[in-house]
């Protein structure tokens with residue numbers, strides 16, 4: 001029985017180790033999810049800014065064409081003014097010139113504003129391109145690291161598989177089935193009995209059972225949490241963690 005109890009302890013340690021590996025393996029892709037989202041968000045922002053820049057440049061070209069047209073018109077109106085034959089024609093031509101001048105002034109102001117906006121977009125795009133490049137590079141590095149770590153973890157888990165089979169072969173099938181049942185339900189199936197108590201649930205163990213546990217020649221389960229008890233003079237490393245997932 002003693003060697004079987006020792007094997008149970010080994011099995012428990014190995015299962016806890018495997019659980020840790022499995023949890024880390026599960027958490028790894030999550031760890032770079034946020035980074036991926038940041039890269040995508042920055043990419044979208046850049047895309048919007050580039051689009052706005054294109055729009056502003058198109059607008060600027062249109063305003064410039066418009067300005068050239070207005071300059072053409074003012075030339076024609078000036079010719080009219082020179083050729084005016086009477087006061088009425090003179091005034092009409094002058095009014096036309098004034099109106100066109102006003103148009104030209106408005107368009108020049110607008111063009112100036114567009115030029116300012118274009119400059120701002122260019123500065124923002126430059127800064128965000130740099131930031132995007134850095135984020136992307138950081139993501140690529142992290143992806144490589146995560147991939148490498150996953151390979152290590154997967155290989156470790158492959159090794160524990162064969163180790164587990166070897167340990168299980170030293171345990172009777174009846175006890176193994178019992179272990180598996182508790183392990184699946186509670187995560188930790190084997191706990192230490194210390195100071196007359198089960199370390200899984202802190203329930204007192206009856207003196208007679210405790211004495212049998214000390215002798216180590218019989219398998220006892222805690223009457224409260226049903227975990228398999230192993231006597232430890234001092235506190236052992238196999239104490240259940242608060243929130244251990246089962247599979």
Ligand SMILES: [Zn+2]
Pocket residue numbers: 198199200201202203222223224225226227
């Ligand atoms: Zn217990």
